[in-house]
Amino acid sequence: MTALAASPRRLESHVCGTCIKGRKDGQPLVDAATGQAVALIDSSGVDFAATLDYGRRVAGPRLRGMSFHDRALMLKALGLRLMELKEDFYAESLHTGATRQDGWVDIEGGIGTMLAFASRARRELPNAPVLTDGEVEVLSKDGSFVAQHILTPLQGVAVHINAFNFPVWGMLEKIAPTLLAGMPCIVKPASQTAYLTELVVRRIAETGILPDGALQLICGSVGDLLDHLTGQDAVTFTGSAATGRTLKSHPAVVDNAVRFTMEADSLNASILGPDAGPGTPEFDLFVKEVAREMTVKAGQKCTAIRRVLVPRGLVQAAVSAIGDRLGRTLPGLPGDEAARMGPLASLAQRDEVRQRIQALRAEAEIVAGDPDAVHLASGDAHAGAFLNPVLLYCDRPLTARSVHEVEAFGPVATVMPYDDPAEAVALARMGKGSLVSSLFTDDPAVAADLVPGLAPFHGRVLIGNRETARSSTGHGSPLAPLVHGGPGRAGGGEEMGGMRGVKHYMQRTAVQGSPRLVSALTGCWIEGAEARQDIHPFRKSLGELRIGDQLVTAAREVSREDVEHFAHFTGDTFYAHMDEAAARANPFFDGRVAHGYLIASFAAGLFVDPDPGPVLANYGVDSLRFLTPVYFGDTLQVRLTCKQITPRANADHGEVRWDCRVTNQKGAVVAQYDVLTMVAKVWPPASRATPKARPA
Numbered sequence: 001m002t003a004l005a006a007s008p009r010r011l012e013s014h015v016c017g018t019c020i021k022g023r024k025d026g027q028p029l030v031d032a033a034t035g036q037a038v039a040l041i042d043s044s045g046v047d048f049a050a051t052l053d054y055g056r057r058v059a060g061p062r063l064r065g066m067s068f069h070d071r072a073l074m075l076k077a078l079g080l081r082l083m084e085l086k087e088d089f090y091a092e093s094l095h096t097g098a099t100r101q102d103g104w105v106d107i108e109g110g111i112g113t114m115l116a117f118a119s120r121a122r123r124e125l126p127n128a129p130v131l132t133d134g135e136v137e138v139l140s141k142d143g144s145f146v147a148q149h150i151l152t153p154l155q156g157v158a159v160h161i162n163a164f165n166f167p168v169w170g171m172l173e174k175i176a177p178t179l180l181a182g183m184p185c186i187v188k189p190a191s192q193t194a195y196l197t198e199l200v201v202r203r204i205a206e207t208g209i210l211p212d213g214a215l216q217l218i219c220g221s222v223g224d225l226l227d228h229l230t231g232q233d234a235v236t237f238t239g240s241a242a243t244g245r246t247l248k249s250h251p252a253v254v255d256n257a258v259r260f261t262m263e264a265d266s267l268n269a270s271i272l273g274p275d276a277g278p279g280t281p282e283f284d285l286f287v288k289e290v291a292r293e294m295t296v297k298a299g300q301k302c303t304a305i306r307r308v309l310v311p312r313g314l315v316q317a318a319v320s321a322i323g324d325r326l327g328r329t330l331p332g333l334p335g336d337e338a339a340r341m342g343p344l345a346s347l348a349q350r351d352e353v354r355q356r357i358q359a360l361r362a363e364a365e366i367v368a369g370d371p372d373a374v375h376l377a378s379g380d381a382h383a384g385a386f387l388n389p390v391l392l393y394c395d396r397p398l399t400a401r402s403v404h405e406v407e408a409f410g411p412v413a414t415v416m417p418y419d420d421p422a423e424a425v426a427l428a429r430m431g432k433g434s435l436v437s438s439l440f441t442d443d444p445a446v447a448a449d450l451v452p453g454l455a456p457f458h459g460r461v462l463i464g465n466r467e468t469a470r471s472s473t474g475h476g477s478p479l480a481p482l483v484h485g486g487p488g489r490a491g492g493g494e495e496m497g498g499m500r501g502v503k504h505y506m507q508r509t510a511v512q513g514s515p516r517l518v519s520a521l522t523g524c525w526i527e528g529a530e531a532r533q534d535i536h537p538f539r540k541s542l543g544e545l546r547i548g549d550q551l552v553t554a555a556r557e558v559s560r561e562d563v564e565h566f567a568h569f570t571g572d573t574f575y576a577h578m579d580e581a582a583a584r585a586n587p588f589f590d591g592r593v594a595h596g597y598l599i600a601s602f603a604a605g606l607f608v609d610p611d612p613g614p615v616l617a618n619y620g621v622d623s624l625r626f627l628t629p630v631y632f633g634d635t636l637q638v639r640l641t642c643k644q645i646t647p648r649a650n651a652d653h654g655e656v657r658w659d660c661r662v663t664n665q666k667g668a669v670v671a672q673y674d675v676l677t678m679v680a681k682v683w684p685p686a687s688r689a690t691p692k693a694r695p696a
Contacts, residue, residue, distance in 0.1 A: 032097030043220030059213030110169030153182030156232030177501035261544035262491035273441025323368030332377030356408035432490020
């Protein structure tokens with residue numbers, strides 16, 4: 001029976017600019033370790049159609065009116081504030097059964113993911129509301145008709161339906177790319193641990209950092225929410241494949257082609273390479289990783305290792321080593337430092353895991369641990385959802401079914417032997433698609449042989465060896481820059497992946513038109529768009545500079561002496577620059593040619609304004625291509641055009657991208673590239689401005 005705490009907290013849904021407590025008594029949510037009720041959850045009284053409308057009507061326009069950098073700075077401020085409040089979240093997290101280490105992954109991992117998205121967005125996305133995708137497509141011979149793919153925010157709401165095991169990370173890793181894209185969110189956490197998600201959302205609301213309606217929360221059932229979805233909305237789901245399929249087949253989702261991303265069941269495999277026997281660092285790393293993935297968050301991770309693939313000759317050593325490590329892992333109260341693992345999320349969850357173990361025992365035997373006898377470091381085995389780690393062994397995995405189909409969502413894994421690398425790949429594939437697989441080997445040939453076979457069936461593949469032992473984040477850690485998802489059984493979706501995740505909440509559109517109009521739309525100068533030639537553009541501050549500001553330089557002849565001096569000065573005496581006969585024998589040249597880098601250097605000499613000014617530094621070039629050979633006696637001329645301006649919201653400078661085209665005396669383009677500079681917003685800066693004379 002559930003023990004009732006003195007005053008369990010009534011969770012509130014945060015919708016339509018207000019907080020709503022359910023009209024009914026609510027379902028009790030209990031502490032995983034003690035069985036005491038910590039909260040009551042109920043969403044009756046929430047108008048779900050109005051909640052969607054509020055996000056679309058109130059928050060959407062405000063978010064879309066911000067640039068990517070504005071939204072990134074908003075997320076940065078929010079992440080930093082949440083990090084200051086983390087101890088509140090750790091205290092609440094104990095009720096979920098999470099130890100401090102488990103909570104770190106969920107809480108600081110989630111906040112860190114948000115901060116990572118904010119940082120990458122400021123580096124990789126423009127300070128603009130529209131994102132270009134790919135290069136300009138020239139659709140006519142004279143260049144008067146072009147096309148540019150652009151990405152713009154969907155004008156609906158993203159509904160994020162999350163699982164119980166990561167109540168903080170699961171929310172933050174989804175809302176970070178969504179808000180960056182300019183799309184408001186509705187979060188529906190799994191009821192089991194919704195009290196922690198609700199606390200975080202409550203604190204977010206208190207900061208006042210997000211626009212009203214940008215983040216709404218539903219505690220309890222979503223009622224008829226999905227009935228009101230449109231083609232401008234999106235849904236993400238993390239949970240069981242059965243529930244995901246039901247949601248994905250909802251009539252509104254199907255009829256309106258609503259974007260649906262699912263992260264579902266995953267029987268992840270870890271493979272011990274044939275070279276990684278006992279005594280090697282890889283064997284020790286493998287054993288440690290399997291045990292860790294079985295016990296962190298009590299194995300309640302979608303990325304946990306469920307299938308352990310070992311060369312048949314190494315099975316006994318691997319089972320003994322893993323079993324010994326698991327035997328030293330005693331569960332206990334989450335706040336007890338002596339406990340190496342917390343309880344499962346609920347007694348119902350523990351019962352389900354025990355049932356799954358029984359299903360696995362039809363084709364596998366238990367070789368370590370007892371699912372029925374609980375040995376604890378602390379706590380009450382009857383009140384808390386405790387379970388000791390269980391390791392099974394299946395001797396004939398190629399003909400078995402349950403070990404590749406049944407997921408015991410807890411501290412449970414099955415060891416399976418393989419006889420050759422091809423069989424290891426075949427066994428991993430029998431999981432029918434997983435989030436992650438890992439391979440522990442120090443042999444490049446083994447990695448090159450196995451990974452191409454694993455990749456089509458996995459969203460991520462980790463190669464572990466002695467070189468990454470200290471730096472690797474491990475098999476089970478999704479990271480902000482990497483995609484989190486997998487094919488087949490794992491749901492077929494992708495989350496995160498750096499800016500790839502942001503684009504999921506945007507519409508890709510091909511815009512066709514004249515260079516002038518397409519350039520005005522994208523904020524990026526296109527060949528054929530308007531250009532302005534007045535003062536040298538390097539004399540203009542960021543506030544004065546405009547897209548299309550252009551400089552056409554004088555011409556400079558390239559001589560034999562220039563080429564030979566450059567060759568000897570730099571040490572680049574490649575034959576095409578120094579040997580006439582060898583150069584003529586080259587199929588690309590008619591004789592000795594100038595160095596490509598000499599061309600780029602001469603170009604800089606032609607377009608650079610040497611005096612101190614707004615241009616603070618050159619930090620690189622992009623897409624440098626040498627298109628036509630330059631021979632002795634040819635002349636070079638540069639056309640430099642301001643292509644894109646990216647102000648830094650929190651700095652006194654911004655980045656400017658310049659289109660640089662170098663031509664010869666015949667008008668042929670010999671080099672084309674983008675020059676990247678940092679330019680002051682104001683020049684001269686206030687500290688260098690000439691002081692005004694004081695009146696007499």
